Amino acid sequence: MNPLRTLSVNGQVALLFVVLFGVLVLVSLGVLVLSLRASGQTLSEAQRDRQQRLLRDLRAMWLGSTVFWLAWVSGPLGATLAFSLFSFFALREFITLVKTRRGDHRSLLLAFFGALPLQYLLVGTRAFDLFTVFVPVYVFLAIPVASALAGDPERFLERNAKIQWGIMVCVYGLSHAPALLLLQLPAYADRGAFLLFFLVMATAAAQIAQELASRWLRRRPLARQIDRSFSWRAWLIGLWSAAAVGAALFWITPVDPGRAAVMAAVAGGCGTLGELVMRALKKDAGVRFWGNRSSVTGAVGLLDRVAPLCFAAPVFFHFVRWYLV
Amino acid sequence: MSRADLMGLLLAFIARLITGAQGHWKGCPPKAEQRIYFANHQSHLDWVLIWAALPRELRARTRPIAARDYWTSTPFKTWLTTAVFNAVYVARQRSDEQDPLEPLVRALEGGDTLVIFPEGTRSNRGEPQAFKSGLFHLAEMFPGVQLIPAWIDNVQRVMPKGEVVPVPILCTVTFGTPLNLQPGEDKREFLDRARAAVLAARPGRA
Numbered sequence: 388m389n390p391l392r393t394l395s396v397n398g399q400v401a402l403l404f405v406v407l408f409g410v411l412v413l414v415s416l417g418v419l420v421l422s423l424r425a426s427g428q429t430l431s432e433a434q435r436d437r438q439q440r441l442l443r444d445l446r447a448m449w450l451g452s453t454v455f456w457l458a459w460v461s462g463p464l465g466a467t468l469a470f471s472l473f474s475f476f477a478l479r480e481f482i483t484l485v486k487t488r489r490g491d492h493r494s495l496l497l498a499f500f501g502a503l504p505l506q507y508l509l510v511g512t513r514a515f516d517l518f519t520v521f522v523p524v525y526v527f528l529a530i531p532v533a534s535a536l537a538g539d540p541e542r543f544l545e546r547n548a549k550i551q552w553g554i555m556v557c558v559y560g561l562s563h564a565p566a567l568l569l570l571q572l573p574a575y576a577d578r579g580a581f582l583l584f585f586l587v588m589a590t591a592a593a594q595i596a597q598e599l600a601s602r603w604l605r606r607r608p609l610a611r612q613i614d615r616s617f618s619w620r621a622w623l624i625g626l627w628s629a630a631a632v633g634a635a636l637f638w639i640t641p642v643d644p645g646r647a648a649v650m651a652a653v654a655g656g657c658g659t660l661g662e663l664v665m666r667a668l669k670k671d672a673g674v675r676f677w678g679n680r681s682s683v684t685g686a687v688g689l690l691d692r693v694a695p696l697c698f699a700a701p702v703f704f705h706f707v708r709w710y711l712v
Numbered sequence: 713m714s715r716a717d718l719m720g721l722l723l724a725f726i727a728r729l730i731t732g733a734q735g736h737w738k739g740c741p742p743k744a745e746q747r748i749y750f751a752n753h754q755s756h757l758d759w760v761l762i763w764a765a766l767p768r769e770l771r772a773r774t775r776p777i778a779a780r781d782y783w784t785s786t787p788f789k790t791w792l793t794t795a796v797f798n799a800v801y802v803a804r805q806r807s808d809e810q811d812p813l814e815p816l817v818r819a820l821e822g823g824d825t826l827v828i829f830p831e832g833t834r835s836n837r838g839e840p841q842a843f844k845s846g847l848f849h850l851a852e853m854f855p856g857v858q859l860i861p862a863w864i865d866n867v868q869r870v871m872p873k874g875e876v877v878p879v880p881i882l883c884t885v886t887f888g889t890p891l892n893l894q895p896g897e898d899k900r901e902f903l904d905r906a907r908a909a910v911l912a913a914r915p916g917r918a
Contacts (some may be wrong), residue, residue, distance in 0.1 A: 392852060475880065477882075479880040479881065479882060480882065482879070482881055483866065483881050483882040487869065489872045492872055492875050495879040496877055496879055499879060499880050500877075589817075591827070
């Protein structure tokens with residue numbers, strides 16, 4: 388019998404975190420050693436750039452893992468609070484970069500202080516039926532009503548679309564991450580952390596593999612204006628990598644390797660496509676990445692990190708419920 | 713820690729939560745020396761933003777200017793401006809016997825740092841209006857005090873005129889290169905130069 392199966396659920400989850408933080412410590416130590424070794428040499432601009440990006444990514448991973456862990460140990464309340472903060476910051480960043488008008492003030496207040504907390508309240512209380520329809524049904528009506536009452540007809544549709552979209556991505560999409568954490572599947576109770584971990588691993592694998600593949604393949608980009616490296620082949624490689632990672636991680640899911648691979652492929656494929664969409668959006672807003680230092684905001688680039696998750700999580704959540712229940 | 717200190721920390725925390733209140737020190741480092749910060753004025757939040765963007769240890773000696781009639785009208789407002797922000801009160805109506813700059817002069821003589829909005833009123837046209845002459849007189853009287861231009865960006869979107877609840881939108885405060893009064897410089901010339909320095913601190917739009 389598998390020794391892992393003999394552990395209690397909590398023991399298994401604890402083991403997951405030990406492994407996760409262990410890997411992070413190892414990677415950080417590796418980076419530290421490398422930077423110590425390189426400290427004698429003078430670095431070229433590109434090298435320094437790469438090093439800084441690596442450090443930033445590493446810091447983001449530490450932060451993400453810590454939040455993940457805190458979300459787990461503090462239960463439904465903590466998970467909901469942690470992710471609602473993420474949502475808040477992501478939406479703040481999004482709204483900063485899409486231009487809004489003065490007439491949008493009330494709708495924005497409704498989005499930040501109405502839709503966002505309510506959506507997370509629904510997650511926290513596990514009211515999943517209302518949770519899936521709350522934003523697309525009720526908020527969808529409430530926001531344009533508030534806008535119309537503000538009495539500014541100029542570019543009405545565009546302004547409302549921007550706010551709706553921001554809510555959809557930053558609130559609705561991201562709120563599915565704690566929802567996975569809190570999801571109680573039959574015969575899989577209290578193991579939501581595994582599902583969230585599985586989702587994050589799958590999207591990350593797809594992202595990294597696609598990035599490497601597109602560098603290595605150098606195919607003609609599909610949509611040059613939006614992304615210079617996106618091609619179907621690279622995307623498929625990302626998809627297959629996610630599937631492979633998913634199959635390898637099948638033991639933390641309630642299903643067999645084949646089905647785990649399908650689940651991971653769905654998550655990974657959606658995540659990378661979501662990234663492409665986010666890139667188009669950034670091009671439209673006129674920034675290279677959200678944390679662009681020279682832009683008006685001084686934003687920290689949180690959206691960049693969570694965008695694939697925002698797009699993958701709702702699809703994954705729905706897929707899991709439909710596929711596994 | 714007193715109640716006023718806690719209130720200050722709370723306000724700075726809220727300002728950061730809502731706007732980020734990031735200070736970008738482009739033209740000079742944050743330093744504990746006597747300074748006059750002067751900035752564009754678009755919203756009621758401007759002072760809190762600059763104050764929150766400063767490192768905490770500099771906040772205690774950095775004082776805003778407040779209109780006496782408005783900011784001492786209730787006990788809470790008085791407490792807020794006196795205990796928390798240590799504001800310099802000025803009279804809005806000009807009276808013959810008192811120089812309106814006199815309280816500011818006294819504060820500067822005491823070694824405090826001031827934050828002033830030389831436009832006098834809030835403007836919402838994007839570009840700041842012409843500067844009032846107070847800045848010039850202070851520069852003339854205190855040549856040893858550094859004059860730092862600052863541009864507060866995006867704050868008009870956070871709380872447009874007539875609204876009371878702020879919307880979370882990221883704002884930055886960019887501090888520019890210190891300015892000096894040239895020997896023999898004309899008042900208008902200096903004020904225009906000061907206004908240009910504030911505009912120059914505006915972050916480039918991507």
